[in-house]
Amino acid sequence: MQVWAVAFASVVAFMGIGLVDPILPAIAEQLHATPAESELLFTSYLVITGLMMLFTSFVSSRIGAKRTLLIGLGFILVFAFLCAVSGSVDAVIGFRAGWGLGNALFISTALATIVGAAAGGSANAIMLYEAALGLGLAVGPLVGGLLGEVTWRAPFFGVATLMAIAIMAIAVLLRAPADRPEPVRLTAAFRALATPALGLLATAAIFYNIAFFVLLAYSPFPLGFSALGIGFTFFGWGLGLAITSIWGAPLLLHVVRRTTAIAIILPLIAVDLVVAGLLVHSKPALVTCIVVGGLLFGFMNTILTETVMEATDIPRSIASSSYSGVxxxxxxxxxxxxxxxxxxxxxxxxxxxxxxxxxxAAVIVVSGRRLLARADTGHETAVDQAQAVLVGDAD
Known part of the structure; x- marks a missing residue:
């Protein structure tokens, strides 16, 4: 039951990433905002999430995983509700920042919680968690589209309601571990970035995420669909991402090394984006490029994050918070x-x-391949692979 409680909360938390996609045009129209202003709903959320990810390992090591989870989910509930009742785009932007704070606290702690609750890292529990993450990424745009047909406020009310259920489930079902975690220094994540391999991968991830969010956050505008149409389009995107991140990437890595896989997939993402740009006024072509992009991003999310996990001997919680924050x-x-x-x-x-x-991003990884030799020769357990999926899908 502990595993199911955290898995359900994970679905709802990860829904928040793509939830606003289908309602961006409606928010821009009804709150009299420009496209650039409405895109700040992503920016405020991601800036605060990124900054807080650099400190969450410090926080959770002091107050414990269960409290960190509950505080994070509480922030998401409160700020999702405030987004729903906002009267201006500036208010929604600000409240999305608070939502990002809650999301950072939750996703930074969720993996350790699920593995601990699964009594030694049960393979079935890990697969359940991976499925929950993929489901959240895929269902978020669909829920946003369905509820967005009623009003742009409805998706935010929906998340707040589901998050209240998740908080009650975790509060009742999740047991706090008897052993307190070892305290982590406040500057641990920043010190980790000074490691050459991690610094290189974090720099590559900056540019990779630019490509990721261009497709995710800008495409609703040229699509010109209703909220429901955008929701179904990005449901296909999220479904593709989930499939390749969970099953496709491990299969590919049985054939090629991690850095080789990165050198293959990133140029394919560039080709997909160029085609999307050239055919942007053809709705069928743009929808196809969005779904293909989801498949490619699923490979990259897992492979790039696995590379981060294996490239150094830095503790995984610190490495993942450093990399994810950047x-x-x-x-x-x-x-x-x-x-x-x-x-x-x-x-x-x-x-x-x-x-x-x-x-x-591809050039950075290829040029620094010598620094990543450890990642190309590392071997992972099932738990390690699940962690890679978790942090990769968190993007």
């Missing part, structure tokens, strides 16, 4: 920049920008 900050810049580029140079420009970012 990559979220990279993604935060993409949505408003994409909107500004489209305003000045047309709808093709954001996708070209994202393609260039993906290629830069």
């Amino acid at each position: 990559r979220f900050l990279g993604g935060a810049a993409a949505p408003p920049l994409a909107a500004v580029l489209a305003e000045h140079w047309g709808d093709t420009a954001p996708y070209v920008f994202g393609a260039i970012a993906a290629l830069i």
Whole structure:
């Protein structure tokens, strides 16, 4: 029951990433905001999530995993509700920042909790958790689209309601561990970034996340669909991402090394974005590129994060918080920049920008391959692979 409680909370928490996608045009129209202003709903959320991820290992080591989870979920509930009752786009942007704080506290602690609750890392429990993460990423846009047909406020009310259920489930069902975790230094995540391999991968992740969020956050505008149409489109995106992150990436890594896989997938992402930009005014072509992009991003999320986990001997909780914090900050810049580029140079420009970012990420990884030799020779347990999926899908 502990595992099911955390898994349910994970579905709801990860729904928040894509939830606003289908309602961005409606928010822009009804709150009299420009596309660039409405894209700040992603930026405020990602900036605070990224910054807090650099400190969450310090927080959870002091107050414990269960309290950290409950505080994080409480923040999500409160700020989702405040988003729903907001009267201006500036208010929604601000409350999404608070939502990001809660999300950082939750996702940074969830893996350790699920493994501990599963009494030694049961393979079935881990697969359940991976499925929960994929389900949240896929269902978020769909729920946003379905409820967004009623009003743009409805998806936020929906998340607040589901989060209240998740909080009660964790409060009642999850037992706090008897042993207190070893305290982590406040500066641990920053010190970790000074490690050459982790620093290199974090830099690559900045550019990778730009490509990721150009496709995710900007595409609802040129699609021109209703909220429901956007929701179904990004349900396909999220489903593809979940499938390849959970099953596709491990299969690929049986054939090639991690850095080789990165060198293959990132240029394919660039090609997909260029095609999306050139065919942006063809709705069937753009939908196809979005779904194909989800498949490619699923490979990259898991492979890139596995590389981070294996590239150094830094404790995994610290390495993941350092890396995730930086990559979220990279993604935060993409949505408003994409909107500004489209305003000045047309709808093709954001996708070209994202393609260039993906290629830069590939060059960084390939040029620093010597630093990543440890990651190419490392061997993972099932628990390690689950952690890679967790942190990868958290993006």
